[in-house]
Amino acid sequence: MLADALIVVAKDLRIEWRSRVGIDQLVPFALVVLVLFAFALDSQQTVLAEATPGLLWVTILLALVLCVQRIFVTESAPGLTDQLRLSGLDPAGIFLGKALGVFIQLLALEVLTVFGAAILYSTRFGSVGSIALMVCAALVASVGLAAAGALYGALLLGVRGRETLLPLLLLPVVAPVLIGATSAFQAALGTGDVTSVQGWRWVGLLAVFAVAYVTAGIFAFGPLLEDT
Amino acid sequence: MRSVVHLRDAVCVLGRFPALAGATLDVGAGEVILLQGPNGAGKSTLLRLCAGLLPVQSGTAEVLGHDLGTDARQVRRRVALLGHGVGLYEDLTVTDNVTFWARAAAGDAGDVAAAMARVGLEARLADVEVARLSAGQRRRVALAVLLTRHAELWLLDEPHAGLDVQGRDLVDRLVRQAAKSGVTVVVASHDLDRSTALADRIVSIAGGVVTDDVDVRSGRRGEPAGTIDDPESADAR
Amino acid sequence: MTSIDTGLRAAPKTVDAPTPAPIGTGSRGSRILGVITLALTGLGVLYGLVISPPDANQSNAARLLYIHVPSAIVAYVAFGVTAFASIMVLWKKTETWDLIAASSAEIGIVFTMVCLATGMLWGRPIWGVFWTWDARLTTTALLLVLFVGYVALRRALAGNPNRAKWCAIAGIFAAIDVPIVHESTTWWVTLHQGQTVRLLGESQIGGTMLFSLLIMMVAGMCGYVWMLIIRFRVAFLAERVDETAFDAAIAERRSEAEKSRAVPTIATSEAQ
Amino acid sequence: MEAVTFAAVQTQTPDFWEYVIAGYAFATVLIGGFVIRLVRRGRNLARQVPPDKRRWL
Numbered sequence: 001m002l003a004d005a006l007i008v009v010a011k012d013l014r015i016e017w018r019s020r021v022g023i024d025q026l027v028p029f030a031l032v033v034l035v036l037f038a039f040a041l042d043s044q045q046t047v048l049a050e051a052t053p054g055l056l057w058v059t060i061l062l063a064l065v066l067c068v069q070r071i072f073v074t075e076s077a078p079g080l081t082d083q084l085r086l087s088g089l090d091p092a093g094i095f096l097g098k099a100l101g102v103f104i105q106l107l108a109l110e111v112l113t114v115f116g117a118a119i120l121y122s123t124r125f126g127s128v129g130s131i132a133l134m135v136c137a138a139l140v141a142s143v144g145l146a147a148a149g150a151l152y153g154a155l156l157l158g159v160r161g162r163e164t165l166l167p168l169l170l171l172p173v174v175a176p177v178l179i180g181a182t183s184a185f186q187a188a189l190g191t192g193d194v195t196s197v198q199g200w201r202w203v204g205l206l207a208v209f210a211v212a213y214v215t216a217g218i219f220a221f222g223p224l225l226e227d228t
Numbered sequence: 229m230r231s232v233v234h235l236r237d238a239v240c241v242l243g244r245f246p247a248l249a250g251a252t253l254d255v256g257a258g259e260v261i262l263l264q265g266p267n268g269a270g271k272s273t274l275l276r277l278c279a280g281l282l283p284v285q286s287g288t289a290e291v292l293g294h295d296l297g298t299d300a301r302q303v304r305r306r307v308a309l310l311g312h313g314v315g316l317y318e319d320l321t322v323t324d325n326v327t328f329w330a331r332a333a334a335g336d337a338g339d340v341a342a343a344m345a346r347v348g349l350e351a352r353l354a355d356v357e358v359a360r361l362s363a364g365q366r367r368r369v370a371l372a373v374l375l376t377r378h379a380e381l382w383l384l385d386e387p388h389a390g391l392d393v394q395g396r397d398l399v400d401r402l403v404r405q406a407a408k409s410g411v412t413v414v415v416a417s418h419d420l421d422r423s424t425a426l427a428d429r430i431v432s433i434a435g436g437v438v439t440d441d442v443d444v445r446s447g448r449r450g451e452p453a454g455t456i457d458d459p460e461s462a463d464a465r
Numbered sequence: 466m467t468s469i470d471t472g473l474r475a476a477p478k479t480v481d482a483p484t485p486a487p488i489g490t491g492s493r494g495s496r497i498l499g500v501i502t503l504a505l506t507g508l509g510v511l512y513g514l515v516i517s518p519p520d521a522n523q524s525n526a527a528r529l530l531y532i533h534v535p536s537a538i539v540a541y542v543a544f545g546v547t548a549f550a551s552i553m554v555l556w557k558k559t560e561t562w563d564l565i566a567a568s569s570a571e572i573g574i575v576f577t578m579v580c581l582a583t584g585m586l587w588g589r590p591i592w593g594v595f596w597t598w599d600a601r602l603t604t605t606a607l608l609l610v611l612f613v614g615y616v617a618l619r620r621a622l623a624g625n626p627n628r629a630k631w632c633a634i635a636g637i638f639a640a641i642d643v644p645i646v647h648e649s650t651t652w653w654v655t656l657h658q659g660q661t662v663r664l665l666g667e668s669q670i671g672g673t674m675l676f677s678l679l680i681m682m683v684a685g686m687c688g689y690v691w692m693l694i695i696r697f698r699v700a701f702l703a704e705r706v707d708e709t710a711f712d713a714a715i716a717e718r719r720s721e722a723e724k725s726r727a728v729p730t731i732a733t734s735e736a737q
Numbered sequence: 738m739e740a741v742t743f744a745a746v747q748t749q750t751p752d753f754w755e756y757v758i759a760g761y762a763f764a765t766v767l768i769g770g771f772v773i774r775l776v777r778r779g780r781n782l783a784r785q786v787p788p789d790k791r792r793w794l
Contacts (some may be wrong), residue, residue, distance in 0.1 A: 524758060692772065
């Protein structure tokens with residue numbers, strides 16, 4: 001299962017590296033959204049500073065939808081799903097590979113948007129402890145987002161109207177991640193009235209989400225891909 | 229004789245359309261079958277069904293000794309399908325594509341090199357992205373992928389389409405070599421001259437059922453799909 | 466659950482009766498249940514709007530709760546049934562469970578909308594706002610969106626042979642989300658704001674008011690079961706209609722073959 | 738504190754009948770509309786299906 005996952009993720013990352021959709025389109029998109037939030041909210045930066053965690057994670061969620069679209073569009077070329085099902089790859093392995101691909105791209109995006117926010121919204125980072133909280137929250141949240149994204153991406157592979165259906169299905173499902181990750185970041189950045197102890201509890205909730213969706217994905221992907 | 233493909237009144241639905249409306253067909257081990265019929269007759273569906281990719285709505289369908297209704301997954305690992313869509317990643321190079329599918333089928337670098345040499349993919353093309361290849365070149369890459377699978381049953385859907393003369397000769401050569409080494413081959417084709425030279429039997433299909441079945445060497449026309457044990461299966465309706 | 470099963474199982478008997486075939490989706494069982502539901506609802510509305518006194522704190526706004534609370538309960542039950550039926554789809558792989566899951570989800574959406582609307586109309590005079598980001602409200606709103614997505618997926622997959630399985634997976638995932646959403650919104654709210662919901666607890670529910678609420682709850686559950694039965698039958702009939710069309714399609718496909726039987730002789734003689 | 742504001746609200750608008758009517762009307766229209774559409778659809782479909790196939794399970 002893990003070996004299959006590595007084969008799939010290596011292939012996906014190679015495609016990303018060669019097509020450069022992620023670097024050429026996804027990263028600029030995330031930055032554009034950050035700038036748009038700045039336009040929409042204010043130029044005084046008080047509201048922006050307060051709202052930074054939420055804006056960051058809304059940006060990530062929007063990017064997640066695009067990322068999932070992209071990583072499954074590559075699989076929708078004629079004959080590919082047939083070959084994938086004939087390949088002998090373990091469905092759970094394919095799921096993990098796809099989720100891992102989304103996860104890696106999300107992490108890269110998160111690092112970039114956090115730096116973007118630091119510059120555009122003048123975010124001030126706190127102590128080592130709060131940075132550790134942010135890193136952990138981002139890692140765990142990304143696992144959950146990637147798992148849910150990979151699952152719904154596969155569910156809609158080959159469905160007509162997939163582009164519009166994916167956000168409708170995926171965004172409500174990942175709402176807890178938005179709440180959890182935003183609150184954890186608030187704790188870390190000190191923008192809300194969330195203490196860092198509460199911040200770590202949020203990381204716990206994110207972990208529950210991640211575990212639930214990774215497990216369910218491993219079991220559900222077989223029937224999803226099986227098709228018979 | 230143990231049959232590799234054994235279909236009895238197999239009905240197969242695409243969406244709500246019955247692409248196969250009760251097909252009956254037996255293919256013995258090592259045989260080369262030519263599947264012919266008009267467009268939309270159900271040839272591609274029959275091949276995809278045999279690959280274990282489509283659900284059987286009713287009737288019996290066994291491939292390589294496995295019931296497709298229950299363990300299609302067992303079948304899938306042991307067949308190779310060359311479909312209309314070549315099943316290649318546009319953004320990856322030829323070598324990357326073949327390597328990925330070979331590794332997925334538990335092959336190694338040796339398999340990749342051997343397969344690419346056999347289909348005559350020159351070194352020049354090895355590092356070109358599939359997106360930049362012509363249709364014929366893509367077919368060759370797909371053939372290389374097919375070879376890495378070491379399958380027991382080949383299902384070729386219009387393998388000659390879009391290929392130049394050398395390419396068609398290559399397909400024929402590969403099919404003969406495969407048949408010699410005991411692989412069963414089902415070819416759907418409109419290129420009758422070429423395929424009849426290749427095939428042991430010609431099976432006609434129309435409207436989702438098998439309508440005719442002729443042995444090429446003896447010229448003997450079997451009851452549709454050799455229905456010795458069940459003479460009224462295809463004609464009864 | 467049991468009441469639904471008996472409702473469904475009792476139905477064929479009435480259909481098999483030597484009376485002419487039913488015009489619609491009704492059967493004797495469902496009609497009796499429908500009449501009971503209507504009577505209970507009428508009584509409930511009478512009690513809710515006329516007989517029960519206005520609440521000491523909330524005045525007449527409390528009358529909205531006689532709809533709000535039962536519809537919330539029915540909605541949660543309906544989504545629970547969808548989740549349970551979705552699991553059964555993956556386990557038993559029967560059409561029945563798939564149709565139950567779909568039917569129950571649709572009814573759940575209707576009752577969730579009623580619940581949210583009455584909640585908002587109650588909130589405006591009592592809290593001063595239509596909406597507050599209270600944990601329960603947020604969870605319910607997300608629940609609505611999740612299952613709207615589920616129904617949208619069913620529509621998008623119409624005609625797909627894998628619809629039952631894929632929708633079951635989506636249904637289970639939506640259901641997995643509910644406790645996580647609930648936990649997260651509860652924490653989120655406790656961290657952000659406090660007191661808004663306290664008003665309800667302070668007011669004492671009197672005997673008549675409790676009775677009104679109870680009647681409406683029973684009426685709501687009866688209504689749910691009735692709708693589930695009818696919605697299930699509609700879905701069942703829709704499947705049968707598709708099947709009839711499918712049989713015709715098979716026949717047509719085979720006649721296609723008959724027509725072309727003359728053709729192979731040419732092809733094969735050419736081949737030899 | 739809240740009780741005070743609440744009491745103020747209550748004296749201004751002693752009953753909330755408009756909200757109550759709106760709520761009941763909304764529920765009636767929504768549920769009623771759903772039920773009517775359901776029954777109509779059922780009749781429509783039942784006409785297309787032969788009686789022997791109209792067994793409910």
